Structures are given as structure tokens and as C-alpha cells.
Amino acid sequence: MSIHLANIGDDEAYKPCAHDYQTNCGNCRLNAICLPLALESEDIAQLDEIIQRSKPIQKNQHLYREEDNFQSVYAVRSGTLKAYKTTDDGREQVTGFYFPGEILGMDGIANNSHASSAKALETSAVCEIPFSSLEKLSTLMPSLQRHFFQLMSREITEDQQLITLLSKNSADERVASLMLSISTRNARRKLSATQFRLPMSRVDIGNYLGLTVETVSRVFSRMQKMDLLSVDNKEIEIKDIQGLRDMANLGS
Amino acid sequence: MSIHLANIGDDEAYKPCAHDYQTNCGNCRLNAICLPLALESEDIAQLDEIIQRSKPIQKNQHLYREEDNFQSVYAVRSGTLKAYKTTDDGREQVTGFYFPGEILGMDGIANNSHASSAKALETSAVCEIPFSSLEKLSTLMPSLQRHFFQLMSREITEDQQLITLLSKNSADERVASLMLSISTRNARRKLSATQFRLPMSRVDIGNYLGLTVETVSRVFSRMQKMDLLSVDNKEIEIKDIQGLRDMANLGS
DNA sequence: TATTGAACATGACGTAGATCATGGTAGATG
DNA sequence: CATCTACCATGATCTACGTCATGTTCAATA
Structure with a gap:
């Protein structure tokens, strides 16, 4: 098993058969990414439910x-x-890669049907957040509503970044940018x-x-020759x- | 003045100096695009305010x-x-062109500052929707909350369409797609x-x-030679x- | 009316990256 | 163990589009 997975593996996520995970949003170590908002602890309890x-x-x-019919968004x-x-x-x-703490599926809200497919690149676990419940809860918790507006807005800005990358940048710059993003x-x-x-293949990249x-x-070969990074298959x-930032040409 | 502007020109929008426009969302002829939701008339009155x-x-x-500091989103x-x-x-x-009835500025929500600039391609009028008021109203009106979630989701799906266009389609296909979109x-x-x-220059396109x-x-020249369309400057x-759909290669 | 300058069109040429072809390696399966 | 099949690397060639250069049109201003 890879270093990457091993690091994640000590998480509660790996109890494949337990019905009652001891996990909740309050103690999840990803909540700084997933829920970077000042929710009161009772709010978090409601969200957990x-x-x-x-x-x-x-x-x-x-x-x-x-x-597929849209029901939920998902947190990795x-x-x-x-x-x-x-x-x-x-x-x-x-259209995107989603790492732990990140949220996907929001493109399905517009038409009540998913606008894209989502496939696991390795064994993965997600938190499913039923959207209708989320909507109801959001009307009661303004900070949660704001959080989701912000999450969706962030998805928009990230897509715009990708648009710019595709439209204006060379192959070197694109790959360097992705490596820096990861x-x-x-x-x-x-x-x-x-x-x-x-976690993804060269084809996906x-x-x-x-x-x-x-x-x-x-x-990748060029980057190795320039000693920007070393590549051993997926490692x-x-x-x-x-140097990689310079190659990416994204300023600073 | 162009046909396009003349058609719009009979709208209430062209009373540049009036302080009290007789316009409101209830009678605006764009509301089918801008607010395709079943708001009660009293809800619309609240929104108007x-x-x-x-x-x-x-x-x-x-x-x-x-x-710029983010305060509002705007409807054209x-x-x-x-x-x-x-x-x-x-x-x-x-990153986008915005026509009457369409909403822009939502990319500013994520960081409370606008992620892009917006510039008029011709004399234009907008409705400014202060976001903090919108948030408050959304907690009171679930259908408005839902509407804005959907609007943002639509922006995401459209950006993803553009990503695909840039990443997978030829110059012919891209231009044809834009013409069909307009x-x-x-x-x-x-x-x-x-x-x-x-309304936009060739440079912008x-x-x-x-x-x-x-x-x-x-x-454009090729399209004219193929009798798909005629171009007279911006007309x-x-x-x-x-034939244009075939050239765009987007199915049906 | 003459003049200037933006915006657009079109040809000649160069190039980044696609395509095609080949070979190598590592993990899965009988 | 042998074999198969993804996945990856790398060279040779091709091509769509960028770059550069030149010309035209039209609207604005003197």
C-alpha cells in the first residue's frame, strides 16, 4: 500500500463493515477543509444527523x-x-479530481440531475449529504447557507482557473500547475x-x-531532466x- | 442603432435619468429567464425591495x-x-458573455472579492442584487434559496461545457458552438x-x-463559404x- | 473632405502538440 | 511460472492553429 494511502488509512474511514461509524463532523480531522465555518457545536450536531x-x-x-437523478452532494x-x-x-x-475534504456533485443542483459522472480512482469513502435536508437546514442556519454559497462559488472560480489554463497555457505550464495544485x-x-x-493515470491527467x-x-520526462521533480510511475x-512555479508561470 | 438594440430599446431600461423606474420584477419581461421560479407575488414584492x-x-x-470588494450580484x-x-x-x-436576463458576479461569493472583472460591451443596464440582503431573504424564502443554488449550479455546468469545448474541440467547432449558444x-x-x-469583437470571441x-x-470566412451563415462585420x-450544428459537433 | 485608427480579413510560414508506431514494465490471472 | 493486459515512455512524422505581415473597411475627428 502506498505512503499516501497509509497516511489516510489510520482514519476512521477504514472500517468498511461497521454500520455505526464513530465519525462525526465534530471530530473529523478534515472539517477544517470541509466545513471551514464557525458552526456552533449544536449546529454541527444537526448537520451530523x-x-x-x-x-x-x-x-x-x-x-x-x-x-442520474440528483439527490445528494458528497464530501470525500x-x-x-x-x-x-x-x-x-x-x-x-x-472536469475535476476530488481529494479528502473536498465536495463534489454540486453541478447536479441546476437540473436535478447529475451533469457529470463521478468515479473512484482508488478505494474511497464519502459522506453523503442529502440535498433536500441540506436546503432545509440552510434556511435555519444562515452560516450553513453562506457556506454552501461559498463552496459553489469556489467551484466556479476553480473552473474559471481551469478555463484559463486550457486556453492560455502550454503543456508544460498545465502539468506544472496540476502538480502544484495537488x-x-x-x-x-x-x-x-x-x-x-x-491517484490518477496519465490518461486522466x-x-x-x-x-x-x-x-x-x-x-514529466522534461521536468525530470530539469531536476524539478522525480517521477517513479505514480510516485x-x-x-x-x-522551479516548478516558474515553469507553471502563474506568478510567484 | 442596431436591430438588436432597437428591440431592447422599447424596454423600461432606457430611461437613463429617472430615479424611479416603473420597472419591477413582477412586470419585467425578462423574469422568465431571470426568475424562473414560482414565487408568490408578495415574495416578488419583497425581492423587488x-x-x-x-x-x-x-x-x-x-x-x-x-x-473589488464583493457586495452584489447583478442581473442584466x-x-x-x-x-x-x-x-x-x-x-x-x-470567462463569459452575459445577455439580458442572465446573472453575473457569483464568482465573488467565495472570497468576498470579485474573482473577475465585468465590462459593458455596449450601453447596458443591470439590476443590482445586494448579496447580504439576498442571503437574509433566502433564509425566509426557501424557493429563492433554491433558485440561487440552481443559478450557481448552472454557472458551474456552463463553465464545464466551456472546459470541454476548449479541451476537445477544433476552432470550427468552438466558433459554431458560440454562434449556436448566442x-x-x-x-x-x-x-x-x-x-x-x-455585441463582442473578434478579439473577445x-x-x-x-x-x-x-x-x-x-x-467565419469558411462558414460563409459553406453557406452556413452570412457575416457582415458584427451582423x-x-x-x-x-449545418451549423453539424459543424459544432455537439450532437443533434 | 481628408485623416487617423480600430477592427477585421487573408496570405505565407513556423511550431507545439497530436498522431502513429514501437517497446518496455508492472501488476493481474490462469 | 508464464502470459496477458494496462499503463507508461519515446521516437518520427503530420497538422491545426499561431505568428507575422499586409491590406481593407468603416467610423470618428480634424
Whole structure:
């Protein structure tokens, strides 16, 4: 098992068969990411009540599929998922990767049906948040309402970042940006910002970044030659984070 | 004055100096787009009270700038605006065009500061919706809360569409898609789906679609040669909408 | 009316990244 | 253990689109 998984593995998430997880939002160590809001403890208790902690999702299993009836949004507890749309001519477009503490499924609210599919890239666990309950609770708890408005707004700004990346940046810049993004998201979860295992394949990376697998491979090779990072299959070690930032060309 | 503006011009929006517009959400002919929800008439009256109808914005004037303090979201009453981000190396990325009935500014909620700038492409009028009032009202009116969740979700799905377009589609497909998008958005407002004036420059189109001006020009020329549409500067007439759909390659 | 300048069109040419082809490696399965 | 199949790396070639250069049109202003 990888270092990455081992670090997560000591979490409560890995009790696949227990019906009553001892987890709740109050003691979850991801709540700083997932719920960065000043909820009163009784508020958190109320939130806990509507959240369902599901059994693990196996690798390649779907959490939901495009056009499924929309019921819930999901917070990642452990593992990683990718969201993707299937284009009209049958190809796939990866629209995002979701790490522990991050929330997915909000694109389904607009039409009461999921606008994308979500698939586990490794064994993962999620908290299911039924949206109708969330709505009701939000009218009672202004800070929760605000939190969800902010979460959705953040999703918008992140999508706009990706739009800019796809529209204006070279292959080198795109891959470097993704590596930096994963690095900072790891750091937020108190994991190493410089050493990690990529949960996704080169195909997924290329698809997400609008590049072919071959180009992604070549960029990784180039980065290694420049001593920015070392790549051993999916194991990444960032060796020169400033150099990587320079390559990403995103300022500072 | 163009056909497009003339059609809008009979609207109440064009009373630049009046302090008391006779407009309200109840009688606004855009409310089917802007508020497609079953609000009770007294609810609409409440909403009306928080909405401020501002004086027109002149062409090239900003509605807000990136990093401005976020206070409000805006509904376009007349005219057109573009939203854009300035990348770290100083270039511009157009992230969206906003037509009457559409809402912009929601990307500012996440960080209480606008994540993009908004500039009028022609003389325009907007309804300003102070967000804090909207939040308060939303806790009292579940249907309004739901509406805004849906609006934001729609913004997410549209951004994802653009991501896919940029990542997977050719120049022809991108331009054709934009023309079709403008066409359907015109139709929603009971304007012609086949004849309209583009409010934005070729530069803006290219920027939005991740293409250079030259490429956009060439695509327009190609489309004319194929008799899909006729272009006279900014005046567009779609002559073969099915042909255009085929070119866009987005299915049906 | 002449003049200036933005916005647009179009040709010639260069290039980043796609496509095609081949080979290597690591984990799954009989 | 052998075999199979994803997944990844890397070279050779091709091409869509960018870049550069030049010209046109039209609206604004002297």
C-alpha cells in the first residue's frame, strides 16, 4: 500500500463493515477543509444527523453517473475521485479530481440531475449529504447557507482557473500547475507537499488538461531532466518547487 | 442603432435619468429567464425591495473589477457584458458573455472579492442584487434559496461545457458552438434565433474560445463559404442552422 | 473632405502538440 | 511460472492553429 494511502488509512474511514461509524463532523480531522465555518457545536450536531457515511467505494466504481437523478452532494472522506462528462460524440472530459475534504456533485443542483459522472480512482469513502435536508437546514442556519454559497462559488472560480489554463497555457505550464495544485491540497491535509502518489493515470491527467498521454509523459520526462521533480510511475517527488512555479508561470 | 438594440430599446431600461423606474420584477419581461421560479407575488414584492436598478453603464465601463470588494450580484436588464480575468502575466481571459436576463458576479461569493472583472460591451443596464440582503431573504424564502443554488449550479455546468469545448474541440467547432449558444439565448428572449448583431469583437470571441483573432476570422470566412451563415462585420445571419450544428459537433 | 485608427480579413510560414508506431514494465490471472 | 493486459515512455512524422505581415473597411475627428 502506498505512503499516501497509509497516511489516510489510520482514519476512521477504514472500517468498511461497521454500520455505526464513530465519525462525526465534530471530530473529523478534515472539517477544517470541509466545513471551514464557525458552526456552533449544536449546529454541527444537526448537520451530523443529515449526513450519511457510506461504505467504501471500490476503485473504478461510480459514485453517481451523468443524468442520474440528483439527490445528494458528497464530501470525500478518503481516497480520490474524478468527475467527468461524456461528450456527445462519446469521448470523455475529466472536469475535476476530488481529494479528502473536498465536495463534489454540486453541478447536479441546476437540473436535478447529475451533469457529470463521478468515479473512484482508488478505494474511497464519502459522506453523503442529502440535498433536500441540506436546503432545509440552510434556511435555519444562515452560516450553513453562506457556506454552501461559498463552496459553489469556489467551484466556479476553480473552473474559471481551469478555463484559463486550457486556453492560455502550454503543456508544460498545465502539468506544472496540476502538480502544484495537488501539492498544496496535500499540504492542507497535513500531508507532504513534496512527496505524493498520483491517484490518477496519465490518461486522466491528459484528459483533464486537454493533452494527450504522450504529451504528459514527455512533460514529466522534461521536468525530470530539469531536476524539478522525480517521477517513479505514480510516485512524485518535487525537488525544486520554485522551479516548478516558474515553469507553471502563474506568478510567484 | 442596431436591430438588436432597437428591440431592447422599447424596454423600461432606457430611461437613463429617472430615479424611479416603473420597472419591477413582477412586470419585467425578462423574469422568465431571470426568475424562473414560482414565487408568490408578495415574495416578488419583497425581492423587488432589495433590488437596485442602476443607471446605464456605458460601453467599456466596468461594472466591477477583479478584487473589488464583493457586495452584489447583478442581473442584466439590457445590453451585454463580458466577464474576464487577468492572468498573472497580464493577459486577459474572457470567462463569459452575459445577455439580458442572465446573472453575473457569483464568482465573488467565495472570497468576498470579485474573482473577475465585468465590462459593458455596449450601453447596458443591470439590476443590482445586494448579496447580504439576498442571503437574509433566502433564509425566509426557501424557493429563492433554491433558485440561487440552481443559478450557481448552472454557472458551474456552463463553465464545464466551456472546459470541454476548449479541451476537445477544433476552432470550427468552438466558433459554431458560440454562434449556436448566442442564437438560443436570443430565442429565449423572443428575439430572432437566426439574425443578430454580435455585441463582442473578434478579439473577445477568440479570447473566450482560446483562439487568435485571425483564426476566428478564418472560421467565419469558411462558414460563409459553406453557406452556413452570412457575416457582415458584427451582423450575423444563420442560414443553415442544422449545418451549423453539424459543424459544432455537439450532437443533434 | 481628408485623416487617423480600430477592427477585421487573408496570405505565407513556423511550431507545439497530436498522431502513429514501437517497446518496455508492472501488476493481474490462469 | 508464464502470459496477458494496462499503463507508461519515446521516437518520427503530420497538422491545426499561431505568428507575422499586409491590406481593407468603416467610423470618428480634424
